[in-house]
Amino acid sequence: MTDHAYDVLTIGNAIVDIIARCEDDFLVENDIIKGAMNLIDMDRAEALYSAMGPAIETSGGSAGNTAAGLASLGGTAAYIGKVADDHLGKVFRHDIEAIGVTYNTSALEKGETTARSMIFVTPDGERSMNTYLGACVKLSADDIEPGLVQDSAITYFEGYLWDPDNAKDAIREAARIAHASDRKVAMTLSDSFCVDRYRDEFLELITSGTVDIVFANDAELKSLYQTSDLATAINALKEVCPLAAVTKGDEGSVVITREGTQEVDAHPIDKLVDTTGAGDLYAAGFLFGLTHGENLANCARLGGLAAAEVIQHIGPRPQVSLKSLAQQNGFQV
């Protein structure tokens, strides 16, 4: 790759997370699909908030978390996503800038509020998200800064962006600019239900070469190929995608190239607290490695290291310097 100002530009739904613990019964009683991202409207958001226990608020959004992780590792990252000009929007902007990410997207001045996701964490550490998209529905191709895409070695986006109406146009435009500048494009499949909503389009993004690098967890990849057998899904992806990384929770991850697959163990943890952000931080570590000359196994290890930090506390962004953590674990970062 040629010189670049940013290792990675990430594009996603700009969301503030409202996180509380709950018992599994609560999810059943409130019709929340466990482990999924449930889209909700404002009435539902207010009803769920009333039922929710004491919470903490913290900036989130899948691609925002990935950008934060990249910055925490010492990488250069930029972010595109839409907030409103309100309290939560200011919180989101503060947090992503404070960790060192370039964030220039203008705030929506009227209409929708900043997106929020009520995240319920069950005793097993699993998170179940309930997202009101708010201002995110206004993200459009106008928000893509061509120079930012041209200056980024990799442009990474969320599958979640297929939920708002206009964001997919923004992504296709960003991918066009990226490839015209000989840059790479990466995506995460985001959520198995999201894959189910947009399966054909996601497959087309991959087979058409609009996307060069795919991130997914095992459930998402199985959903993409509508199979219960992970090996089958991996083989299918291997045929059409130059590079993919598939996470398998505490079983680590598998890196997929046309040449073959490579299994990498998960990073050990003391205690699983909250899986929110696990996939996002895996992508951060992997992409950091990829843009810093690491081999693919080390990319996967850096992903596992970053994910291990974030699942040992409440909240989807690192609470310690991932750069220091990587150094303590023998990486020359």
Place this chain on the structure above:
Amino acid sequence: MTDHAYDVLTIGNAIVDIIARCEDDFLVENDIIKGAMNLIDMDRAEALYSAMGPAIETSGGSAGNTAAGLASLGGTAAYIGKVADDHLGKVFRHDIEAIGVTYNTSALEKGETTARSMIFVTPDGERSMNTYLGACVKLSADDIEPGLVQDSAITYFEGYLWDPDNAKDAIREAARIAHASDRKVAMTLSDSFCVDRYRDEFLELITSGTVDIVFANDAELKSLYQTSDLATAINALKEVCPLAAVTKGDEGSVVITREGTQEVDAHPIDKLVDTTGAGDLYAAGFLFGLTHGENLANCARLGGLAAAEVIQHIGPRPQVSLKSLAQQNGFQV
């Protein structure tokens, strides 16, 4: 004590905490007194927020945390404190009600915003607070519901309430009502610098019998009696106060009565993360014990147990059920 609807009514500054980690150098560079509650104005609040790293927001306020801890232990608690009718005010109200605390204080409709405290947590786990009091300055005797005081076995308040102009009148009124109903009044000395600002008034509250139960940490008590010797301060307090509990960090706490003193070990922890809320939760556990027939040593143990939970994660309120935790530790709660 006669029948009561609430074990404890707590009264304090209603604050949302904005918490970030920082290095010690940051405190020096930004003139923040380490370990203290620094009062700031809005300009300073905005400047510090700009300098602050990525943060999480969570309801706080010393007495609010104590009420939350009481509720988490299975006790009955009510709270009085002033928020504004804004986003942070709604967050504060949601969180304290969601944990089961009765909270009826009307929100301030115009003028000041809800109070916020920017809390910087250094690598040693110590927290340094920077508080913009906002709507808290409007708390007045009008906000004291006489019935709530009459129905509460103990009315507990923060020394911090001497900072806003009118709250001390509210406290004196609440104490008058409490004692007229044969109830007890408790206070926390809050902060050694706060003690320094209001030493004479705090001493008068104790010696006059306006306050029956005093909570303090070692630094606050030494500040109250302007001595560097804790034993001297304890002896002085012992002469004028029927019951006090003094916390000493990882050295546990000492319970003081006219009859003598009793040392109780700290509850063991795995890792100190953030001391925010330690004293508040100690008071919660102690007061829960006191209103549930425990002996004083067990009151101190319950205090230590609740404090141990809160210092092992970011944020000043319990993240697990303290009732379950107490049961796991052999308490019949």
